[in-house]
Amino acid sequence: MKLSLAIAVLALAFPSAISAQDSTAVSSNGKYPNTFSSGSANVSPFTQKSKRFNDWSISVGAGVPLVQSADLTSIKNGNGKNLFGYSAYVSIDKAITHAFGINLQYDRGETRQGWFNTKDAAPADASKYQQVAGRTQYDAISILGDINFSNLLRRVDNHSPYRWALHGYAGIGTLAYKAYQKDETGQRLMTEIKPFKLGSFFGQAGAGLKFKVNRRLDIEGRLMYVMTGDDEFDGGGAQYSAINQREEQLSDNFFNATLGLSLKLGKHESHLMWHDPLQEIYYKLDVLANKKQDIEVCKKGDADNDGVCDDWDRQLDTPAGARVDGAGVALDADLDGVIDLYDKCVTVPGPADNNGCPVKKDNTVTATAVEQELKNVYFNFNKATIRPESNERLDQAAKIIKENDGKYLLTGHTDIKGNAGYNLKLSQERAAAVVVALETRGVSADVLKSKGVGSAEATIPATASDAERLADRKVTVKAIEDASEWNSIQKKDYIDAPVAKKAVKKAPAKKKKK
Helix, strand or coil: CHHHHHHHHHHHHHHHHHCCCCCCCCCCCCCCCCCCCCCCCCCCCCCCCCCCCECEEEEEEEEEEEEEECCCCCECCCCCCECCCEEEEEEEEEECCCCEEEEEEEEEEEEEEECCCCCCCCCCCCCCCCCCEEEEEEEEEEEEEEEEHHHHCCCCCCCCCCCEEEEEEEEEEEEEEEEEEEECCEEEEEEEECCCCHHHEEEEEEEEEEEECCCCEEEEEEEEEEECCCCCCCCCCCCCCCHHHCCCCCCCEEEEEEEEEEEEECCCCCEHHHCCCCHHHHHHHHHHHHCCCCCCCCCCCCCCCCCCCCCCCCCCCCCCCCCECCCCCECCCCCCCCCCCCCCCCCCCCCHHHCCCCCCCCHHHHHHHHHHHHCCCCECCCCCCECHHHHHHHHHHHHHHHHCCCCEEEEEECCCCCCHHHHHHHHHHHHHHHHHHHHHCCCCCCCEEEEEEECCCCCCCCCCCHHHHHHHCCEEEEECCCHHHHHHCCCCCCCCCCCCCCCCCCCCCCCCCC
């Protein structure tokens, strides 16, 4: 039963999903339509006045139910004969699309099943041999999904009108019934189920073939399979009675074959479920195919010869040779205001006065400005420790570097006086100290490296005064443009001396008491 309900729900949900449409409306304000929205620029709201097809109908029908899957069946139940009951239905039908609708249906009928017809006399010892008869009077209310397979699967190249349509139905509802059983002792009520109870839910599915008599009337032959979900529907008695133990079915099911009429309601000429959405297109295509006329394209010409007619050209003075979009506007791939025809750097934005290419900064100028600030950076005597009065100059140097791109090598220098090895070590440490100071002020660690040359490039002799030799004690800055050259330079050109570990004195061992 649960599987049957799941199948029925899926059958109802599937047509709704496939018929869903994007109904985004596009407003027209006289300008170019919004090409990012679906639909056209001339969309009207869907109201009752805008409807062109009838979508309501009433259907009635009658037929024969045959219990097929039960302990007592209508089809040759041990006696070689078929027992026929009767059924009737009335439904209110609503078409949602040309291929899907929903029906609210009421069914009433009586099934006959078992060894003989309950109208006839029972054979002797009928109960002894379980040769009993049953009949079931039922009422049902259900909601059915209606799929028009003829419209859903209609070929695009089929231009002919059609009067036959294959429909599929599936749905669930509530079933109320009274089941009677008859044997040689007479007829008695075995089971009664009230509507809208938990055990009264049922499902049904099937197919119907419709014929369009005229715009108001359809004839339909329908075959439905009803799954009651109840083992007592056939009149066999309680669930574990001797009659109901003849078969293992958990649900007594039956076929219901009917012939009916559908009356289509509404003021329009055609019903939605008989409408082929492509019919109007076929007509218009036929008119165009048969209509002989010369179609004049580009009435106003193409003044700028850009391949876009002036009728819809938004830029009537496109320069010769420029590539344009569909509206005749010259392309500007990098959106820098310089069209691709004149842009020397098509994919990179740049100012017009540089032919659309970005202006490359002169990092040499930046290096000179930084070096000028570092001239006033002072260290403690014979140390690489920067003195506090140098902070303002370091702040300014860091600001210049951060405001400009580039990579820079800082080189430390000393004067010629003193030991050459000592001077080299001191210049290396001082240059590295300046790099660390700048990085602590927000300069990226990827743009600065250091080295020291000691007194190798000193120009003032050792005999000169200390004030004169000050010119050789400096940090120079060089911009490195070549990537391979930059990668070959180490972050700093010396290795820090290892930190000596302090010896830990062991506490004297305590003397053992004798």
